[in-house]
Amino acid sequence: MEDTLTITARKAVLTGLAMVGATAILAGCGTAPSATSTKSAGKSSYVPCMVSDAGGFDDKSFNQLGLEGLESAASSIGATPKKVESADQTVYASNISSLVNQKCNLIITVGFLLADATKAAASANPSIDFATIDDSSTTADNVRPITFDTSQAAFLGGYAAAAYSKTGVVGTFGGAQIPTVTIFMDGFADGVAYYNSQKNKDVKVVGWDVDSQKGVFTGGFDAGTAAKQAAQTLIDQDADVILPVGGPIYQSAAQAAKTANASGKSIVLEGADSDTFETDPANSSLFLTSVEKGIAQATKAVVLDSAKGSFTNTPYVGTLKNDGVGIAPFHDYAKKIPSTLPAELDKIKAGIIDGSITVKSPAVSK
Known part of the structure; x- marks a missing residue:
């Protein structure tokens, strides 16, 4: 095996369906949010919330992992989380609105397809923190992207x-x-x-x-x-x-x-x-x-940051280097x-x- 590989062009291999890797550039990489927290002595009034993508919270994949992170963070601070599951793309906006109406302090939307609905809700509700899992396109002062290379x-x-x-x-x-x-x-x-x-x-x-x-x-x-x-x-x-x-x-x-x-x-x-x-x-x-x-741990850390008043819109990007x-x-x-x-x-x-x-x-x- 070569010790160094810098690939500048893709080559077809037999059927052309395998190709040689090229240079990786991932802009706006934030460091991993802090996952440390002290368990609340009493019940917290902070309300962290989540909207799933159409796969549902029992998908044994990214929706489920996001929910695990939300619930773990909520448990550690004595908060009661709220969640709403999306049956399909037609209910993204209404699901987010329902959580806004329930006085959520942080709303996490799970999946790239919720980008437009999240952007609109974040713009209309600047006092609410938002985080997006698997969407780096939504940028605002009150939105933190959680993405992964x-x-x-x-x-x-x-x-x-x-x-x-x-x-x-x-x-x-x-x-x-x-x-x-x-x-x-x-x-x-x-x-x-x-x-x-x-x-x-x-x-x-x-x-x-x-x-x-x-x-x-x-x-x-x-x-x-x-x-x-x-x-x-x-x-x-x-x-x-x-x-x-x-x-x-x-x-x-x-x-x-x-x-x-x-x-x-x-x-x-x-x-x-x-x-x-x-x-x-x-x-x-x-x-x-x-x-x-590392969806669960990244989500938990973002919730904890928001709960302690340390919310930032700097994107978190999971890589091999930070074990994301x-x-x-x-x-x-x-x-x-x-x-x-x-x-x-x-x-x-x-x-x-x-x-x-x-x-x-x-x-x-x-």
């Missing part, structure tokens, strides 16, 4: 997928085609390309083309027929490691994988956002690893992966942190 962690996930694959084909698909989804897919494909360049291999990526920014999407974040079919499309192309990106859609991918495995295949998944091995025991046997975002993103343990697959893989991933992580390996997703600039 997930391409860095997904790069590790892609490398691991390529190292594990028995068929020489791996895949990824998404829910909605938005930057917070495609940033995973870009990093995943870059990691596969890096594996190929270091090992002189030709592992293919199906489901996503970084150069054209085209691939397989379900059109939303619901588990169901579309998500299962998307996963099956990749399985039919011989992919044996699949990264579904989009909250509950992975649950349908798990169904497709189990059906394929019952017919003699050996399909594994990589989770997105949370360590899905831990959050979804019913499907844990399928997960090679997960590409994680990463990959989960290999759990049941720890003895099934190449023995050298953990050390290789540690070296790659160090290279990304020190800048000798650079990773960029086009989603970062959007």
